[in-house]
Amino acid sequence: MSDTNSTTANAVIDCRDIAVEYRLSDYRYSGFKDYVMRKLEGKGKTRTFRALDGVDVRLERGESLALIGHNGCGKSTLLKVIAGLITPKSGSVRTVGRIAPMIELGAGFDFELSGRENIELSCMLMGLSRAEVRQVIPGVIEFADLAHFIDSPLKNYSSGMIARLGFACATAIDPDILLVDEVLSVGDANFARKCLMRIESLRRHGTSVILVSHDMGAVQRFCSRAIVIEEGKVRYHGDVGAAIRVNESLMLRRIQKSGIVHEATHPEFTVRPVLIQDAVQCEHSLDVSRNFSIELDIIVESRELIRDGLSFGVGFFSQGQLVAGFNNADLGTPDPAERVRECGKLKIRFDVDGGLPNLWAGTLQIVVSVQDDHASRPLTFLEVASVQVTNSRLGHNVHGYLMSVAGADIKFELKPGP
Amino acid sequence: MEAVGIKSEAGAKVDEAGLKGVDSLGRRARDVVAGRVKYLDLVAMLVRRELKVKYRGSVLGYVWSMFNPLLFMIIISVVFSFLMRGIENYNLYVLSGILFWNMVTLSLNMGAGAIVRNGPLMMKVRVPVWIFPVVPAGVAVTNFVLSLVPYMVVYAFSGRPVPDQLWLAPFLFALTLIFLAGLSIAFSVANVFFRDVTHVLEPLLMLTFYATPVIYDRKSSQVPEFARELLGWNPFTHFIEAFRAAMFGGAYHVSLAEMGLLVAMAGASMSAGLWIYKANVKKLIFHV
Numbered sequence: 001m002s003d004t005n006s007t008t009a010n011a012v013i014d015c016r017d018i019a020v021e022y023r024l025s026d027y028r029y030s031g032f033k034d035y036v037m038r039k040l041e042g043k044g045k046t047r048t049f050r051a052l053d054g055v056d057v058r059l060e061r062g063e064s065l066a067l068i069g070h071n072g073c074g075k076s077t078l079l080k081v082i083a084g085l086i087t088p089k090s091g092s093v094r095t096v097g098r099i100a101p102m103i104e105l106g107a108g109f110d111f112e113l114s115g116r117e118n119i120e121l122s123c124m125l126m127g128l129s130r131a132e133v134r135q136v137i138p139g140v141i142e143f144a145d146l147a148h149f150i151d152s153p154l155k156n157y158s159s160g161m162i163a164r165l166g167f168a169c170a171t172a173i174d175p176d177i178l179l180v181d182e183v184l185s186v187g188d189a190n191f192a193r194k195c196l197m198r199i200e201s202l203r204r205h206g207t208s209v210i211l212v213s214h215d216m217g218a219v220q221r222f223c224s225r226a227i228v229i230e231e232g233k234v235r236y237h238g239d240v241g242a243a244i245r246v247n248e249s250l251m252l253r254r255i256q257k258s259g260i261v262h263e264a265t266h267p268e269f270t271v272r273p274v275l276i277q278d279a280v281q282c283e284h285s286l287d288v289s290r291n292f293s294i295e296l297d298i299i300v301e302s303r304e305l306i307r308d309g310l311s312f313g314v315g316f317f318s319q320g321q322l323v324a325g326f327n328n329a330d331l332g333t334p335d336p337a338e339r340v341r342e343c344g345k346l347k348i349r350f351d352v353d354g355g356l357p358n359l360w361a362g363t364l365q366i367v368v369s370v371q372d373d374h375a376s377r378p379l380t381f382l383e384v385a386s387v388q389v390t391n392s393r394l395g396h397n398v399h400g401y402l403m404s405v406a407g408a409d410i411k412f413e414l415k416p417g418p
Numbered sequence: 419m420e421a422v423g424i425k426s427e428a429g430a431k432v433d434e435a436g437l438k439g440v441d442s443l444g445r446r447a448r449d450v451v452a453g454r455v456k457y458l459d460l461v462a463m464l465v466r467r468e469l470k471v472k473y474r475g476s477v478l479g480y481v482w483s484m485f486n487p488l489l490f491m492i493i494i495s496v497v498f499s500f501l502m503r504g505i506e507n508y509n510l511y512v513l514s515g516i517l518f519w520n521m522v523t524l525s526l527n528m529g530a531g532a533i534v535r536n537g538p539l540m541m542k543v544r545v546p547v548w549i550f551p552v553v554p555a556g557v558a559v560t561n562f563v564l565s566l567v568p569y570m571v572v573y574a575f576s577g578r579p580v581p582d583q584l585w586l587a588p589f590l591f592a593l594t595l596i597f598l599a600g601l602s603i604a605f606s607v608a609n610v611f612f613r614d615v616t617h618v619l620e621p622l623l624m625l626t627f628y629a630t631p632v633i634y635d636r637k638s639s640q641v642p643e644f645a646r647e648l649l650g651w652n653p654f655t656h657f658i659e660a661f662r663a664a665m666f667g668g669a670y671h672v673s674l675a676e677m678g679l680l681v682a683m684a685g686a687s688m689s690a691g692l693w694i695y696k697a698n699v700k701k702l703i704f705h706v
Binding site for chain 2: 032083133
């Protein structure tokens, strides 16, 4: 190929000034009658939500770019715009060559069909012809390492096998552009490593890659550039290390704004939470290898407003991400709504016997939430303490790894308050 | 269907020597076929998948699925044969009608919900959306062709001569496919915005069953003049009568003008479907 010196000629993705709007109907009409009624009553107006606003993305051949940002910031929407799934409201999208959108591994797989037929289906969905599919099949089977199972139906496969097959299909079509949306978090570490190696090899051979991930380790290892998106706008574009720092500071600001640090409470509830270890309130550090409890003093203003499906939860946040948590429903306790209506003033206590040795050491924010099944957001969501976790058997927190409360002995207790 | 401003350039990458396995194969494969014809492969694949699920992937499954129209034929011919004395080989007459009608209901009932059903997939894979409603039409027509086997068995026993206009059958299948696919596209797009389309369609098709000469003959003396006239406004009447000419023969004959009408109706249906599709295709993803 004659290589032109102009940089634009080499761009495989050139998106300019992309804006995407989603309609948020207050009332989502589902049928013709509803539609007519809404129009007649003049309530058919919809609010719009700007998912992307003035976003530019350019990508050269063989480059790898990371999109980072909080959940719902527009990363996935941008990926869908580049993949051609969503037509933006304004702006121009130009892509060159074949795109493999890996928005979900094994999208379109049919569990009744055999592995081989699913390869055909999946590759054809990505735009290959029958003749082309026939040529890529051996390579897919080899990469997915499924030679023995390839003719049995997919319903007999394990989830790991399906993920392997999905990944093999997506990369087998030899894309010019590979869009990876958080899919590497499935499967075991070995598989994730193999996938990253495969993506890296594709990239060396000229495939351009966009990676959407919360795994900053992978982003740092793999990408040469990063774009930080917040609320549909590009906040930073450039060096990966700097992007990660920008993202973290944005994250902290969001947490402060969203009231995880400041109390964001429902008027019905006044909640006073305390973290207790060795019968004293801890504020700065927590030894997770020993017993501790979280106590909530709750005053309910108007009891009749309490609906069924109430639950109390505890969450552990690391750098703005929920990394572990539990709630009374997980613990198998009956719906406390009835008791709460009875008591009005109450004391709730989570006893964590034996501690939570599977939390990584490091800074953790401990947050309590009061949730109502019927409401889309927690009624109350506030911080108990921001503590330094000590004495964890797992050592220091490696960013991006989930923690676990598995195996812990947690008790939930609700009694009338003073 | 092409999203706005998205251009493709095949072979934009450097072909490096020494690439092995999937890489080089894929690269070579890409140059084999270009263009849009590839989506017909996908349609064929999806049709085969649906049929496989329908027949549960076995010959026995196919045999079972053929029992339904045969059973229906027996019931109808026993119940109505005294009413329809004018029609010779009434059981065969009914069977040809039922097979046709099964094709219509299968394709439209499945087709109307096709886009909504495939909504999750549309979020993940870039695939022309028209494929989803076209597949049910393909499934229904293929199913009709496959069900000609039991039909031919019953036909052989009837001792009827081979219909003169049998050669028309392939054209009729093609025209019906286009006609049903057009309707299917229109209904499935409408169903994205008004979810009650699928619910309304089912009883409507049931009504249309009686307004189509499936189990009776339009030209029979028992059908009053005004009804005969009225039935002429039902497009399915013309399709089913053409199929009768090709599959049943005898007194049934299709004229060139009638064939012209079928071509016009298939064309109109497909144009309407594609027009509705084109006008809405960019909005679909936000509503499914």
